[in-house]
Amino acid sequence: MKKQDILDKDLIISIDLLWFSVLAEHRGKRSERMELPAGSTVKELVNRLSGDMPVLAQFRPYLRIAVNQSYVDESNTLNQGDEVALITPVSGG
Amino acid sequence: MTEIKNEHTWIAIGESLPDIKNAVTFAGRTDCGAINMFIGATRNHEKDRVVRTLFYDCYIKMALSELQKIADNIRTSYTSGGIVIWHRIGEVPVGEHSLVVVISSAHRNEAFTATAELVDRLKQNVPIWKKEHFEEGSLWKEEQKLNLTDSRLRK
Numbered sequence: 001m002k003k004q005d006i007l008d009k010d011l012i013i014s015i016d017l018l019w020f021s022v023l024a025e026h027r028g029k030r031s032e033r034m035e036l037p038a039g040s041t042v043k044e045l046v047n048r049l050s051g052d053m054p055v056l057a058q059f060r061p062y063l064r065i066a067v068n069q070s071y072v073d074e075s076n077t078l079n080q081g082d083e084v085a086l087i088t089p090v091s092g093g
Numbered sequence: 094m095t096e097i098k099n100e101h102t103w104i105a106i107g108e109s110l111p112d113i114k115n116a117v118t119f120a121g122r123t124d125c126g127a128i129n130m131f132i133g134a135t136r137n138h139e140k141d142r143v144v145r146t147l148f149y150d151c152y153i154k155m156a157l158s159e160l161q162k163i164a165d166n167i168r169t170s171y172t173s174g175g176i177v178i179w180h181r182i183g184e185v186p187v188g189e190h191s192l193v194v195v196i197s198s199a200h201r202n203e204a205f206t207a208t209a210e211l212v213d214r215l216k217q218n219v220p221i222w223k224k225e226h227f228e229e230g231s232l233w234k235e236e237q238k239l240n241l242t243d244s245r246l247r248k
Contacts, residue, residue, distance in 0.1 A: 018152065020150050020151075020152055020220065020222060021150045021222035021224070021233050021235065022222075022233040022235060022236055024150070025233075058239060058241065059235070059239065062235070062238075062239070066152070066155055066220070069152075069154055069155035069158050070155075070158075071218075085152055085155065085220070087152075087220050088222070088233075088235045089234070089235040089238055090216070090217070090218065090219060090220055090221055090222060091216070091221070091222055091223040091233075091234035091235065092149070092151075092156075092180060092192070092215055092216060092219050092220075092221030092222070092223070093133050093191070093192050093212060093215055093216045093221075093223075
């Protein structure tokens with residue numbers, strides 16, 4: 001592996017994004033892999049997604065984020081291989 | 094059906110649920126004088142709209158882990174015996190059961206309170222979503238909360 005390849009690999013992480021409910025319908029899929037700059041926060045991810053997904057922007061004030069199946073604060077930093085789910089208000093029962 | 098079953102809790106999520114007699118048998122303990130059951134079922138109306146059927150989406154892996162956390166917490170807070178939580182996903186037609194919760198306790202008041210609190214916490218935190226199919230069209234519950242309804246329903 002060339003030195004430049006190692007550096008690039010360190011600068012980018014990939015995460016698995018999961019979609020459910022109304023957001024899955026709008027996105028047209030239930031999961032996707034996404035590449036992000038290393039050190040990205042949850043907030044930065046949601047901002048980026050909201051930019052081209054108006055429905056996400058509408059739900060933003062009520063949205064919770066789960067990383068690896070636990071609710072997290074938006075200031076959390078994402079890591080390589082994280083499973084991230086955007087949780088609109090739940091309605092089980 | 095996906096489930097977690099151990100000495101104290103039986104949590105299951107699936108398109109069909111076991112016979113509720115099994116839930117009562119599992120939750121019962123010789124030191125518990127009360128076994129309380131709550132069943133959630135699909136209602137034929139929501140406010141002034143006729144409901145034809147319901148559909149539930151679920152983040153199963155996280156829902157199981159959240160339900161386990163809730164069950165562990167309830168057991169500690171109310172010294173419950175056995176706890177059963179079953180949630181159905183996919184289509185749940187009118188009159189059919191979507192949720193079964195059974196909790197045993199030494200005395201009835203603890204069992205009543207523990208059941209109510211568990212169901213409240215499930216409704217707040219467990220990643221399960223309900224879509225209501227009305228005669229006028231279909232809406233997810235969170236769309237109705239945001240009043241995103243007009244463009245999605247036939248007048």
